[in-house]
Amino acid sequence: MGGSNNGSNNIPGAVFAQNMWQNFLRDKQAMAGLLIVLLFLAVGLLAPLIAPHDPLQIDLANKLLPPSLSYPLGTDHLGRCELSRLIYATRVSLSNSILVLALILLISIPVGSVSGYAGGAIDNILMRITDILLAFPSLVLSLAIAGLIGPSLAHLLIALAAVLWAGYARIIRGMVLQIKEKEFITAARASGASHFNVVTRHIMLHAMTPIIALAALEVGGIILAISGLCFLGLGAQPPTPEWGVMLNDSRPYIQSDPNLMLYPGLAIFLVVGSFNLVGEGLRKAINPQSGGRMADR
Amino acid sequence: MFTGQKHLLKRYDLTALTAIITIILMTVIMAGCAKNQASKEDQQLVVAVSSDVGIDKLDAGGYNGLIQAYTMIYDPLVDYGERGKIIPSLAESWEISSDGKTYTFHLRKGVKFSDGTPFDADVAKFSIERWCKDPANSSLSVSKAMQAIDVVDPYTLKLTFSKKYYPFLTELTYPRPVRIISPTAVEPKGDIKGKFIKPIGTGAWMVESYTKDQQAVLVRNPNYWGVKPKLAKIVLKVIPDPQSRAMALQSGEVDLAGSEIGAVPTQSITDIRKEGKLQIYTQPGTMSYLLIFNYNNDLLKDLNVRKAINMAIDKQSMVDNLLGGIGRPARGLFQPTVPYVTASNNKGYAYDQAAAKELLKDSGYADSNGDGILEKNGKPLEFSLVLQNAQYPEWKPMCEYIQGQLKGVGIKLDLQMLDQNAYYDVLWRNRKFDLIIYRTYTDSWNPHGFLFSLFHTAGQGSGTPSVAWSDPALDNAIDEVLGTMDENERQVQYDHIFDMMYQQAMCAPLYYTDEVFVASTKVKGFAWGFSSYSPVKWEDLTISQ
Numbered sequence: 001m002g003g004s005n006n007g008s009n010n011i012p013g014a015v016f017a018q019n020m021w022q023n024f025l026r027d028k029q030a031m032a033g034l035l036i037v038l039l040f041l042a043v044g045l046l047a048p049l050i051a052p053h054d055p056l057q058i059d060l061a062n063k064l065l066p067p068s069l070s071y072p073l074g075t076d077h078l079g080r081c082e083l084s085r086l087i088y089a090t091r092v093s094l095s096n097s098i099l100v101l102a103l104i105l106l107i108s109i110p111v112g113s114v115s116g117y118a119g120g121a122i123d124n125i126l127m128r129i130t131d132i133l134l135a136f137p138s139l140v141l142s143l144a145i146a147g148l149i150g151p152s153l154a155h156l157l158i159a160l161a162a163v164l165w166a167g168y169a170r171i172i173r174g175m176v177l178q179i180k181e182k183e184f185i186t187a188a189r190a191s192g193a194s195h196f197n198v199v200t201r202h203i204m205l206h207a208m209t210p211i212i213a214l215a216a217l218e219v220g221g222i223i224l225a226i227s228g229l230c231f232l233g234l235g236a237q238p239p240t241p242e243w244g245v246m247l248n249d250s251r252p253y254i255q256s257d258p259n260l261m262l263y264p265g266l267a268i269f270l271v272v273g274s275f276n277l278v279g280e281g282l283r284k285a286i287n288p289q290s291g292g293r294m295a296d297r
Numbered sequence: 298m299f300t301g302q303k304h305l306l307k308r309y310d311l312t313a314l315t316a317i318i319t320i321i322l323m324t325v326i327m328a329g330c331a332k333n334q335a336s337k338e339d340q341q342l343v344v345a346v347s348s349d350v351g352i353d354k355l356d357a358g359g360y361n362g363l364i365q366a367y368t369m370i371y372d373p374l375v376d377y378g379e380r381g382k383i384i385p386s387l388a389e390s391w392e393i394s395s396d397g398k399t400y401t402f403h404l405r406k407g408v409k410f411s412d413g414t415p416f417d418a419d420v421a422k423f424s425i426e427r428w429c430k431d432p433a434n435s436s437l438s439v440s441k442a443m444q445a446i447d448v449v450d451p452y453t454l455k456l457t458f459s460k461k462y463y464p465f466l467t468e469l470t471y472p473r474p475v476r477i478i479s480p481t482a483v484e485p486k487g488d489i490k491g492k493f494i495k496p497i498g499t500g501a502w503m504v505e506s507y508t509k510d511q512q513a514v515l516v517r518n519p520n521y522w523g524v525k526p527k528l529a530k531i532v533l534k535v536i537p538d539p540q541s542r543a544m545a546l547q548s549g550e551v552d553l554a555g556s557e558i559g560a561v562p563t564q565s566i567t568d569i570r571k572e573g574k575l576q577i578y579t580q581p582g583t584m585s586y587l588l589i590f591n592y593n594n595d596l597l598k599d600l601n602v603r604k605a606i607n608m609a610i611d612k613q614s615m616v617d618n619l620l621g622g623i624g625r626p627a628r629g630l631f632q633p634t635v636p637y638v639t640a641s642n643n644k645g646y647a648y649d650q651a652a653a654k655e656l657l658k659d660s661g662y663a664d665s666n667g668d669g670i671l672e673k674n675g676k677p678l679e680f681s682l683v684l685q686n687a688q689y690p691e692w693k694p695m696c697e698y699i700q701g702q703l704k705g706v707g708i709k710l711d712l713q714m715l716d717q718n719a720y721y722d723v724l725w726r727n728r729k730f731d732l733i734i735y736r737t738y739t740d741s742w743n744p745h746g747f748l749f750s751l752f753h754t755a756g757q758g759s760g761t762p763s764v765a766w767s768d769p770a771l772d773n774a775i776d777e778v779l780g781t782m783d784e785n786e787r788q789v790q791y792d793h794i795f796d797m798m799y800q801q802a803m804c805a806p807l808y809y810t811d812e813v814f815v816a817s818t819k820v821k822g823f824a825w826g827f828s829s830y831s832p833v834k835w836e837d838l839t840i841s842q
Contacts (some may be wrong), residue, residue: 058701060618077619077694078701151714233686238697239711252564252690253542256571 020209023038023285030281036274044091053081055088056239064257073263076246077253085241086263092242093271096157101215103161104168109211111165112172113199117180127173133166139225142268146234153242157234160225171214175207187278213286217279227268241267327389340840341530342820345542345554350533352504356493357426364472365558366533368831369515371476371498373452374402374421374469377828378743381636383466387416387477388454389497397461397782404452407440409520410479411503418448421477425456426489433760436750438779439468461780461786464745469563470740472830501526501836510535526836527822536575538563539618539690546575546815550706552840555814556832557739561659566813575815580825582812583634585627585737586695588682588805589724589765591749594731596627596678601660602708603802605653606732607646609706610699610808619694623813627806629795635743637791644799653706659737664707671707679709680731685720692734695807728762740828745793748775752803766803 024030041049052072067074073082074202115126133141149192179185180203186200229235230244238245243264250260351362375391378384388402409418425446434440438460445457458465469475469664478498483491496504501523502515513533517526534551536542536559543565545551555561555578561569569575588606590597597603612626631638662671662678671678682700686693692715700710710732715723723729738747750756751765753775774797778790798804814834816823818828821841824834 059696060614060698063618078697079618115328147719151716152717217498233714233716237714238693239700249693252562254540255568256564 008272020213020285024281027281027284029277030285033274033277033281034241036270037278040090040115040274041094043087044094045195047087047091051081051084051087055080055084055241057081058239059141061220062277064253064260070091074257074259076249076260080239081215082260082263084212085246086243086267089241089243089246090267090271090295092153092236092240093223093226093268096226100160100222101219103157104165104218105211105215107161108168108172112169113176113203113207115169116176117195117199117203118172123173126169128249130166130169133163134170136163138163138167139228142225143229143232143234146229151234151237153230153236153240156226156229160222164222164225169212173213175210176203180205180207194291195212198271213279213282216282217274220275220279223275224268224272301682306657311433314473321623328498333652335381339530340528341532341836342528342553342840343532343551344553345545345559346533347535347537347539347542347559348509349510349535351509352496352507352513352764353509354493355496356474357424357476357496357498358431358474359493360433360473363533363558364830365832366513366515367472367476368500368826369502369531369835370496370500370504371478372689373471373476375466376500377467377470377830379827381467381632381741383470388419391466393782397780397785398458398462400456400458400465401449402454402456404454405522406452408499408522410481410497410499411518411520412479412481412497414479414481414497416479417451418454420480421454422446422448423480423487423489424477425475427478427483431474434474437468437471438462439465444474449464450539461782463779463782465740467745489673502531505530526835526838528835531835543815544570546817547572549817552820553816555816557829558832561813561815563621563623565621566815569815572750575817576820576823577827578814578816578823579811581625581632581634582810582829583632583728583737583739584810584829585630585744585806586630586689586808586810587627587630587693587735588699588731588736588807589730589735590804591728591731591733592765592767593728594680596680597731600802601656602678603805604646605656605706606703606708607802607805608649608653608704609708610805610807611648613696615649615808620691620696620808624811625809627809630798630804631737631744631795631807632809637744638795639788639792642792642795644795646802650702650706651715656757657707661770662707669704669707670709677709678707679711681713681729682710683713683715683720683733684732685715685719689736696734699807703836724758724764728764732805738811740830745775745779748794749779752798768801768803771797773805 030141032067052070057080059075061079062075063077063079065071065075065079071081071083076082076085111126115123118161142159142163143163147158149155149159176199185198185202188198226235227244227247230242231248233248236242236245246264247261250257250264253260313784346363346365348363350366352366353367354361355370357367360540372387374386374388375383376386390403390455391400391402393400404416404418404421410416414420425512428434429443429446439458442462443456444459445455447457449455449457454787474786480487482493482495484494485491487781499522501518501521501522503518505514505516507513515531515533518531536545536551539560539562542551542554542559543561546554546561547569547590553689566577570577573694590603592598601796603627615625616622616626617649629638629643631643633640633643650787657671657678660673662673663669666672682696684692684696696712700712703710724733724735737743752763752771754767754769756763771794774790774794778787778794781787781790812825812829814823819840819842821839822837826832826834
């Protein structure tokens with residue numbers, strides 16, 4: 001699986017990384033994506049400063065207002081400022097997807113590297129576990145887990161991480177398998193480095209850059225998964241603003257106020273699209289010859 | 298060779314053209330025929346329903362399938378009239394013995410089932426024996442307390458019960474499982490343990506065809522004893538999503554939708570009203586929405602807290618702004634459409650946030666850390682509120698609104714939106730809630746059935762804790778009224794029960810629902826039925842072209 005045609009084959013780590021960043025910075029689409037991602041990140045970080053209203057302030061007298069100076073995007077069915085909710089939702093979506101990503105890496109890096117480095121029975125057992133997880137459609141499985149442990153945002157993040165780590169573990173294992181055959185690893189072993197040291201110091205150092213690229217590729221997917229599960233009512237509990245929840249809330253008003261569905265939909269589209277552009281750019285940068293297919297995901 | 302091919306091509310062209318013309322002509326002719334038929338004898342109405350009609354398991358003695366289909370196909374001995382008045386159906390008259398335990402029914406003569414099987418006391422006995430004493434029906438007193446079913450003569454049936462219980466007759470009007478089914482509906486024929494094979498009743502309608510999860514076609518029962526329906530056919534078309542039902546109405550795909558049988562979302566009704574192309578029928582329903590308090594929660598044991606929650610919610614604004622002006626703000630638990638609810642006993646707490654704050658202050662609550670939430674002994678006044686929005690989509694905005702309102706008096710609510718199954722698990726079994734939004738039962742289950750089931754300690758069977766309230770005084774009052782045969786005495790007792798519930802603020806009633814139907818302009822003769830189980834007088838409806 002993954003990593004077998006990795007462009008880093010014969011290039012020392014530092015040089016490879018430098019080449020990669022240069023390739024990446026020259027990619028116009030990826031730069032456009034990055035710009036939008038950074039914009040959303042800024043909006044999320046500065047939410048309390050730029051939101052015109054309290055996103056939780058209910059005011060039934062001002063419900064379903066059209067856009068105005070005071071409410072730039074109008075108000076929702078409970079009279080809450082739509083723009084403020086969108087802004088705060090950015091914060092929720094981005095921070096949580098990054099959290100999920102961190103959780104995924106926290107599980108998949110140890111599992112993948114142990115599996116790849118140790119090989120044999122340990123490898124076999126760990127990979128069969130990932131096989132089981134990969135055999136199910138990830139969204140359906142996380143839906144089931146989130147449903148089982150009860151609806152809350154924290155549970156949703158756990159459910160997503162518990163399902164999505166398997167794919168990463170596989171890819172990381174592939175990378176480790178490849179790197180561990182290199183001469184410098186043999187050299188390190190010969191000069192007396194412990195197994196632990198070899199994995200953390202030598203192998204991981206070289207695997208880090210492709211892992212980061214891989215992660216960027218996936219953020220879009222995670223944001224979409226969070227919004228999707230929140231849309232189904234499994235994640236953020238009211239009154240927390242979240243794009244998927246906002247989309248679901250405005251469903252009844254699709255005939256009278258279709259713009260209420262449009263805004264969160266557009267936000268999801270833009271962020272997920274931009275993250276995909278960035279990820280695509282990174283992927284191309286890592287592996288310029290093949291024009292893609294760094295991994296099978 | 299080239300020319301030969303061309304010829305071939307031409308021949309094919311000609312054949313194809315002839316075929317197409319023939320098909321078009323036939324379609325036109327057939328469409329014309331269909332239209333001609335529809336004009337007079339073959340009037341049909343398409344009704345959107347929310348769930349599978351389940352004709353293949355629509356056993357009069359069971360609980361499967363669309364509840365409103367039971368009342369169309371099967372008749373009861375006695376039926377539910379306006380505001381719970383018991384009216385004759387298959388029994389023309391009845392007498393109750395002075396001890397209130399023996400009921401003698403005089404059955405209608407000359408009634409035949411839709412397949413021609415005659416109806417008499419033996420058939421009624423067969424039908425009753427099928428559900429009577431079944432543990433699945435233990436919540437029905439008419440089943441649990443039944444002692445003897447005697448055929449006195451071919452048209453007289455005597456039922457003997459082990460106790461006095463005023464709603465026996467009301468229970469006999471239920472849509473299921475008490476209605477009368479033909480002995481030919483089971484295999485082997487006439488065996489009370491027999492397997493249900495087809496829905497044969499004495500009702501106005503009978504089944505013509507059925508496709509699971511798609512539709513059921515009902516036609517006039519030629520043997521019906523009452524006034525025959527004007528329509529020849531009713532198509533019950535399954536459309537599970539409320540939004541889609543609204544769109545099906547707007548596109549003309551269905552002629553009628555609404556009520557419990559296939560509710561149309563509140564917001565869609567507002568849109569449809571604005572558009573003005575469809576007819577909207579509204580009448581007060583018999584259902585209320587309420588917040589149930591967990592009687593085991595220490596903070597909620599404080600009467601002042603319960604009262605404060607009642608007072609903190611602006612129910613009028615909820616109706617006007619969230620629910621499109623449909624329905625009414627609640628006062629007492631039950632709507633005035635429910636039997637025994639009167640203008641004087643239907644009391645609720647008026648919206649008054651200042652008074653609510655005062656009550657909480659009297660109970661020793663104060664905001665000591667300035668976060669806007671009140672505390673006592675370091676414990677914040679915070680509750681979970683469990684809800685679902687699959688069956689009642691309006692519960693979510695309502696609960697969000699309530700969350701905002703309670704925050705105004707210093708009470709913090711944490712909303713927990715669960716899927717439908719998990720929600721009912723919490724409500725009926727694991728009781729992991731502080732507050733939970735629920736609704737009363739409707740029609741013939743009100744008020745006695747809902748009160749007993751949720752507010753009586755024995756309501757969920759022995760060993761299971763009661764749902765909404767647990768108080769020996771209320772238990773006694775409910776027991777007493779259920780055994781009272783005198784109408785006026787019952788009124789006095791219900792006045793007392795409703796007053797207790799008000800004084801103790803045993804729950805927070807929120808909203809009285811409306812029944813709403815939306816119909817295309819073709820539908821004429823619309824009249825409301827007496828319960829949401831037979832929501833429309835189907836037999837009066839006609840279609841104009």
